[in-house]
Each structure stands twice: as structure tokens, then as C-alpha cells.
Amino acid sequence: MVVVVTQEELRAARRRLIEPVGLVPTMGSLHDGHLSLVKYAINECASVVVSIFVNPTQFGPQEDLGKYPRNLSRDLTLLESGKVNLVWTPTEEVMYPPGYQTWVSVEEIAKPLEGSMRPGHFRGVATVVAKLYNVIQPQKAYFGQKDAQQAAVIRQMSRDLNFPIEIVVCPTLREPDGLAMSSRNVYLSPNERQASVAISQALFKAKEAFQAGVRDVNHLMKVVSETIGAEPLIKVQYISCAHPDTLQELEGTVEQGLLSVAVYIGNTRLIDNIVL
Secondary structure, eight states, X not given: OEEEOSHHHHHHHHHTSOSSEEEEEEOSSOOHHHHHHHHHHHXXXXXXXXXXOOOGGGSOTTSSTTTOOOOHHHHHHHHHTTTOOEEEOOOHHHHSOTTOOOOOOOOGXXXXXXHHHSTTHHHHHHHHHHHHHHHHOOSEEEEXXXXXXXXXXXXXXXXXXXXXXXXXXXXXXXXTTSOBOXXXXXXXXXXXXXXXXXXXXXXXXXXXXXHTTOOBHHHHHHHHHHHHHTOTTEXXXXXXXXXXXXXXXXXXXXXXXXXXXXXXXXXXXXXEEEEO
């Protein structure tokens, strides 16, 4: 496994890789969810590149950039135990050198949900992913279903900008009690961690209702709201049932949808979703 920092080092190492190349973009603080993406890439590609970069441009001024968990040595140890060929760990100066002023903005699909809660977030995401694409030039790129809107934004950007890259969205990995794996889970106190199971329980209850024949959007969202609302430590930011491709909110009877939530538990913001 080769680890590089500069773009020049990356391009030189990239030329030595066997095609096809799979890319797994991460912000580090790796957990089993990230490693599952790596496994998908290893199974489908001759070479695998993992990027580790805490991207400052996708954090808002009141968000957790400064305290976002970082442990590069641990991350590299985890990746080395697999079959990753190349790891890129650029600095902020490498990604955004002095005088940087070019951005990628995806319009409508980036506006609802996370886009409305975190202005500028998806501009930062789309820009950094486009930069990764340009430098690494993978044939496939791997993302997690937990960040469903991010995956939708990246699919849209990839189509619109004619990137010849297949976007592979992999299932959300969960803890044994159902909590979606996230680097931010380490922020939770023991009581908050115990309370957090209500998030996935709410989504699973709604899916059970859907599978039992309930198709009314308001009923499904009420199931989520009441289940999470029974946990006093959780403050709901939004509950949504949207079209899985356009992310436009659904009304009335639904035959398919993306049921998603964003909550605060203490000072920790968590998101989760399930596909109906």
C-alpha cells in the first residue's frame, strides 16, 4: 500500500495501477461502514484508491470541523490490513491552494433536506469529489447509502459533467442495535448512545408498516415522529419522505420513497434513512 500527499506523488503512483480503478472517498476516522465500501471496491476493481481528507469546505461556520475525529495512523493500519493499493492524504493546501476560487454547485437536488439545513455543504462536497475524480480518474466510485442525498448529488454531478465513472451506492452498515455507523457516533455519551437506537427503530417501524400495506405518507412519517418523540434526549431537525431520485417531498399515497431523518442528540447531529 502506497501513501502519498501531493498531487504529483498521486499522479505518479496512479500511473502504476492496474485498471479498472475504484475510488473510496473518506474523511478518515474509519469504521466498518467505510471498510465495507473498501471491500466492495476490492471485489469489483483491480486496484483501489482511498482518499482521506477532512474537507473544510463542506462544514458550516457553526459545525464541528475543529473537533471532527482524526486518527490517520489508525486509519492507515486498518486499510493496510486489506488490499488497498493507494491512499491519498492531501493537506488543505494541496486541495485548496492560495487563490483557489472554483466551485461546483449542483442546483435543485442539493436544496432540500441537508441542503436546507447546511447551506453550502453540497457545494463543498461536489467540488472536492470532482477534484478527486480529476486527479485519480477512477472507473468506479463508492459511497454509502447512509448519506443518501450526498450520493444523489454526486450522481447528478457525474451525469451533468460527463464524468465516465460508475457511482456505486453501498448499503448502510449498522451497529448490532441498529444505529447507523458514523464517525460522529464517538461524540455520544453513554446515555445519548443508548437513546440513539430510537432513530433506526423509528425507520424500521415505518418500513414494517409500509411492508404491511400502509401507503399514506403522513401515516408513515407519524410512525417515525412518535417513535423518536418518545425519546426525550433526541431533538428532531427534520423527517422526510421524498422521491429517492429527485428528493422532492411526496404526498398522499407512496409506492416508493426515501424516508430520512436528521436529529440532534445533545450537541451531536446524526442522520439516517431507509428506502421504501
